[in-house]
Amino acid sequence: MAGKLRWTDVQDIAIELEERHPEVDNVNLRFTDLHRWIMELPNFADDPGRSNEKILEAIQAAWIEERG
Template sequence: MKPSANALYWEASYEIVLNLIEAYPDADLDSIGLQQLQEYIVALPNFADDPELANDGILSEI
């Protein structure tokens, strides 16, 4: 199976942020915890990476 051109992976932090802003316009993404941030990211419809690969460093960068 070929990955979608719009698929999101952990290393695409800028694209993830843009998608989060669109998906959660009322959320203050700067003030949520890392666990909530991970839940938001994994719930994005085009997120295609392994949720288990996330760590505090990756999430803090986003």
């Protein structure tokens, strides 16, 4: 994927998470884990402090849909 991911790239983050963590129960997860996994994505380049519960919920929902 070209470019760097930011918190607003919800769908792209969800795709990356599914590729890297296909074994994870993405319905019942802790946002602390989700935040860490996003920060660990090699092409993620945004301020860790800019995330919030609403953003993490949107990423989780997109991830669940991606797996669908």
